[in-house]
Amino acid sequence: MTLQKKTRSTRLPLAVTLIVAAFVSAFLIATFSNKGADYWVISLPISPGHQISASDVSIAHLNLDESAQFYLSVEVEPIGMVATRIMHPGEIIGSDDLTSAIDAMSTSAVPLSVRSVDVATGLSIGEGVDIYWVFDAQNGDEVMDPVLILGGVTLLSYDDGGKNFGSDVGLSVAVEETQVLRLLSATTLGRLVVIRSHV
Numbered sequence: 001m002t003l004q005k006k007t008r009s010t011r012l013p014l015a016v017t018l019i020v021a022a023f024v025s026a027f028l029i030a031t032f033s034n035k036g037a038d039y040w041v042i043s044l045p046i047s048p049g050h051q052i053s054a055s056d057v058s059i060a061h062l063n064l065d066e067s068a069q070f071y072l073s074v075e076v077e078p079i080g081m082v083a084t085r086i087m088h089p090g091e092i093i094g095s096d097d098l099t100s101a102i103d104a105m106s107t108s109a110v111p112l113s114v115r116s117v118d119v120a121t122g123l124s125i126g127e128g129v130d131i132y133w134v135f136d137a138q139n140g141d142e143v144m145d146p147v148l149i150l151g152g153v154t155l156l157s158y159d160d161g162g163k164n165f166g167s168d169v170g171l172s173v174a175v176e177e178t179q180v181l182r183l184l185s186a187t188t189l190g191r192l193v194v195i196r197s198h199v
Contacts, residue, residue, distance in 0.1 A: 036063030038074040039092050040046050045126040046087040047174045049107030052078045072096055093185035110175045113168045118193040128152040129162035135190040149186050152197050
């Protein structure tokens with residue numbers, strides 16, 4: 001009888017210790033699994049020069065460890081800032097991806113009408129395109145090499161409704177304001193060819 005009581009009395013502290021250890025380990029696992037912080041993430045496609053609004057971004061809880069310093073935490077307010085590069089949905093906003101509206105280069109959305117055969121196939125909104133000026137030499141005209149008018153500009157819209165009929169297609173690109181006249185001047189003579197910047 002005494003031996004049985006002794007066994008019970010030694011098992012009780014062991015059981016209590018195991019229960020406490022289970023609670024402590026569960027707490028530690030929960031604590032370390034939730035380690036991280038909240039960061040700003042892109043919700044909609046963004047082009048350079050775009051001013052960030054509330055619908056463009058969302059917050060995600062991420063564990064970035066040592067690379068956290070390179071991304072925008074919720075402590076920094078991105079609304080009203082201007083994008084410096086193309087960004088896609090799901091991307092974490094980097095520290096250098098946005099700038100203040102005062103420091104940003106002003107951009108304009110420039111509409112263009114281009115022959116359907118002069119536009120690269122498979123273009124998608126938000127990607128970078130290069131625009132070349134090509135002069136079609138007539139009889140006796142001096143042959144001129146194509147000229148790169150603008151490189152790496154963002155495609156904002158693309159309407160290829162007339163492509164099936166061999167007519168012009170309409171598109172618009174984001175162009176730094178100082179380069180708008182250069183682009184429009186190229187439309188007065190010759191033709192424009194729009195190609196994908198990176199294949």
